[in-house]
Structure formats: C-alpha cells, structure tokens
Amino acid sequence: MPFDRELLKGSIALLILKLLSERDMYGYEIIQESLRRSQDAFEFKEGTLYPALHQLHKRGYLHSEWRTGKNGKQRKYYGLTAAGRKAARRSQLEWLSFTKVVNAILSKANA
Numbered sequence: 001m002p003f004d005r006e007l008l009k010g011s012i013a014l015l016i017l018k019l020l021s022e023r024d025m026y027g028y029e030i031i032q033e034s035l036r037r038s039q040d041a042f043e044f045k046e047g048t049l050y051p052a053l054h055q056l057h058k059r060g061y062l063h064s065e066w067r068t069g070k071n072g073k074q075r076k077y078y079g080l081t082a083a084g085r086k087a088a089r090r091s092q093l094e095w096l097s098f099t100k101v102v103n104a105i106l107s108k109a110n111a
Contacts, residue, residue: 003042012044012052014095017055017061017080017088024079028052053078061087 019025019033031044056062061084067077080088 003041008042013056014046014088014091015042015044015101016049016052016056017091018103020062020078020080021085021088024077026075026077029076030078033101056084 015034016030020031024031025058027049030044030049035043053062053064056080057064061081062078062080064076064078066074069075
C-alpha cells in the first residue's frame with residue numbers, strides 16, 4: 001500500500017536521523033537500508049532524500065565527508081553531529097508518543 005506523501009513528509013528527518021545514528025552512510029546506502037528495513041515498502045527518492053540531508057546539515061545535525069570506496073569511487077558520507085544525536089533521540093521519543101496517541105484514538109479498545 002503506497003503511503004500518503006504528506007504522512008511521509010513529516011517522518012523523513014526522523015528516519016534519516018535514526019539510520020545515521022547507527023553509522024555513517026552515503027545517500028544510496030540510506031535508500032537501500034530504508035528499503036531493506038521496511039521490506040521494500042518505503043523508498044526514499046533522490047529528490048526527497050538529498051534536500052532533506054541538506055536541510056539537516058544546515059541545521060547542524062549532520063557532518064559530511066568524501067570517502068573513497070573499495071571500488072575507488074568517491075562517495076559523500078553523512079554522519080550525526082552531537083546536536084544530531086540529540087535531535088535523533090528527541091525525534092524518536094516524540095514519534096513514539098505521537099503514534100501511541102494516534103493508535104489510542106484508532107483503537108476500538110478505547111471505544
């Protein structure tokens with residue numbers, strides 16, 4: 001089932017911060033990891049991912065550096081700054097609280 005764009009728009013930063021809280025990654029790797037973890041249900045588009053990465057970088061949440069891969073290809077890796085780690089934790093807690101409330105409203109148990 002495809003997800004509503006507006007629903008996705010509000011969660012992109014959270015997902016990027018979560019993935020990068022585990023290790024530094026380059027753009028295509030973020031796309032592949034989100035696909036793998038969501039069992040192919042969620043795929044970042046380049047036109048969505050890179051503007052989000054730039055926005056997070058501008059906010060001071062990310063650092064980036066060019067690295068040479070095993071195949072000799074240059075890739076731009078992104079990682080979290082201290083502020084980014086704090087934002088990742090805060091965003092995840094906020095999301096968990098938000099979804100708990102939404103699930104409570106949607107649940108028949110509360111009816």
